């Protein structure tokens with residue numbers, strides 16, 4: 319078997335693993351038509367993303383975690399907890415447009431903040447305790 323065929327099978331298997339039967343119903347979910355070369359990172363869904371640096375890859379991986387956790391970033395609870403956290407702590411996610419009363423200007427909002435908190439968790443090795451449950455992490459007291 320030549321190398322190209324092996325790579326195609328691996329890509330197909332990964333797409334099937336992450337996309338399930340969605341990939342067969344809608345091949346665009348596995349082979350997106352978005353021109354991702356224009357972006358530093360883009361999340362396609364079903365755990366599939368493209369990224370150009372460690373930081374953007376961690377950000378996109380944060381979107382995958384959000385999806386696998388059934389989108390806690392879309393809940394009012396996450397928005398409320400993040401806003402409360404931002405009132406007492408300084409964190410880059412708190413500076414995003416649309417967070418903690420910052421005006422929303424294009425990119426931003428709680429879904430992006432979720433991905434940013436994930437990114438800084440992996441870069442700094444620390445996930446704020448207040449936010450940990452939204453990432454499936456429980457700290458012992």
Ligand SMILES: [Zn+2]
Pocket residue numbers: 377378381429430433
């Ligand atoms: Zn993002």
